[in-house]
Amino acid sequence: MEQRTSSPYPRVDRLVMAVVGVVLVIGTGLFMWSDRAHDWRYYQLEFRQMVAGKFGDDKAAVLPSGVQQIWAADLARADRCVTCHQATAYKGFETAEHPYRTHPIEPLQQHPVEDYGCTSCHGGQGWAIDTAAAHGEVAHWEEPLLSRSLGDTYTLAGNKNALMQMNCNTCHRYDRETPGAGAINLAKRLVNEKGCRACHVINGFGGTIGPDLTTVGEKAPEQYDLSRLSGQRTAFAWHVAHFKDPRALSEGTVMPNFNFSTEQAQALSMLMLSWRRADVPALYVSGAPRTDPRSPDELKAEAAMRTGPGGWFVQTGCFVCHSISALGVRSPAQIGPDLSNAVEDVQSRFGVTLDAFLANPTGTMSVVLSRQIILTPEQKQVAITKLREAFAEYQRQRATPAAPARNQ
């Protein structure tokens, strides 16, 4: 057999190849390790031990492990805070250190965590699962955790936790008073007292001497002129300094110096930064009307119905479907028949007396009276009495042709 040409390469190349192989293995080990190395593993272990110590191993064994998140679909927020803050919904750790502390129950009753998530109130980066990134203390994240310690760095006058109220005002923007948001409430009072709208447009109306403040909170930090600002170089710090002495920050401004106290200036700055182009569903906006708007005439007519002889039917809710024209009650929908002549109408429609029908309704009314308007026997008796009165009135009006009754 012919010989193979001898090659000078294998001696060195094999060695190089081996080194490359070792480096590949090391590289693989490194990235596997770096993917596992996260603080939350430690925090979950620690909390498991705390629960085991306090409530027993059985309770600890059923604690969720791995990355956890609250998905608030309406707000498109995936908040993974609960990966480390596992105790938020776990009663019994009210006085523990963070991240093992139970969340106070009161705010959550009005703001269910599954609807609001964590970051819509607290700020921070819900997507992240490492402490610094999650608390938003990293570059390129402009919504830091609005914590007590952040309040400390601004030497916030009064409540050190007040920065969080900026996020309250995302939804509570149109409230005059928001319970628990003292700083924002103070600022809103000042806006009215000092007459800010004389020069500034706020929520769509006001003067045009100063800039429109409706979405002033959207202004990017880069767009502030911080050249005259000393100390912290943030938009918030600029607003505080500007409220205390407008002319010192912005040369030639005509904005008067109102001699605000530190607390007032800080509260106003929070209000400014809270006025953002918030993309929240209408359901989340506090104070937004929940009913169709009604004209003054309609409101007056409804008030008259409530206080008139047929008021009982309005309060009970019968008038949603039924007019009782003899008693001056006019249903906005008029789905059901006029009840003015119910006494004889029931007899003709259902073949039973009014008393029997109400005691044992059939058809649509059986559904309505069992699910929506549930009457006690005493209330049913009131209904019968009132309907008899209505019928008497109906007959009286029929006898007098001047007032024709509406009948459907």
Add this chain to the structure above:
Amino acid sequence: MRLPSLTRSKPEAPGVHAEPFWSLRPQSDREAGDAVVSNFMLHWFPAKISKASMAWNYSFWLGTISAALFFLTILSGLPLLFLYVPSVERAYQSVKDIEFVITFGSWIRSVHRISAHLMVIVVALHLMRVFLTGAYKNGVGRGQQREVNWVIGVVMFLTTLFLSFTGYLLPWDQLAFWAVTVGTNIAASIPAIGASVRELLIGGRNIEQATLIRFYVLHVVFLPGLLGVLFAYHMWRVRKDGGLARADAESVVESPRSTAPVPSKTYTLLGVARGTAPTVTAHTLDAPDATVNAVPDLVRRAAIATLGTIAVISIMSVFIASPLEEPANALVTPNPAKAPWYFLWLQEIVTDTTIRIGSFTLNGAFVGGVILPGLLVGLLTFWPWIDKSSHLAAGVWLPRDRRTQNLVFLLLILGVLALTFVGMVLRGPYWILYWPWEAWPEIPGRI
């Protein structure tokens, strides 16, 4: 013939390899040659290769490394395809999820990003190497068309740049948005048709959903497909042209008298190519001291280059995190707004050629962004036909014959590098020059 194998059944015919996994130590040159033919992955290798072509310090294996990087971007891009959502509402969020909660997500994204950036660099270095060694020149083989392969190479380089540029937009953060804004505004400066070109590129007048889906489809379907096809043709041409130009140079050196080569050996690819296949002087390539068998010597070196690239990228990706800035915001321009780094020399020229005389402004974007790069790419493309040096200068580093053109080329490269450095490092807010030791004004925060 006999293939030493671990299996019981021995292949009867040459060219048919019975083993699912390839493990071979050929005992003869014949076996080594058969091994190339019988393996799908190796069919594009020659049976034998000159030692000179194998040398680390001739080609620096930049082409192989480019291919390895291309392979890595595709491999790391596949999982990203399953995770990334090309919509302006969700793109940024999906990248955040890749970064934070997808298993190995941030590493995969780093592999993809670092490979892509390095690919731009290595492809550019490969192109420089080919120029400086005159490797686009035909040597002594018959029917060589290396200049065609050079043109293909230039197109591949531009495709690489465009691939990287289209990928830049996808995270939909400020970096992406404004880099693409700067890039597409340069295209808009072409007289008469500029606005239409920009509109075609971004699918409208603003960088929006239409732009994102356009760049996305280009990035994941068309450009990789194009590059893959060009890559296959590029490799095929290398074989058709008789390997690296260095092999020609070597045979010339070994036998200076062979001006008329002896047509004694023809390399064909499975009999597909006929007639124009180059014929290389047999006596040098068959000389035992000038050549080695592709199996296993070339295979091993190719593996070292490829796996070495993968190993380096893998480790780099653990330590170098991929940036993700604030979500894209058309209302807030970051200061300074910079194009991707490989276009920064153009942005720098654009700035430097913008001339203001009173209220009259001569827009430099046309000169710096269109004319100059157009001229350079044109020159680069047609250089093989402009270069009239001897065929003896093919495959030789910095030959005397091509001294002037190499010098001009190197000076141009140096200029591009200098401008890139200025744009990358020295340009601060408002495009003002800052020395590296001078601090930029502090970027303020919100709260």
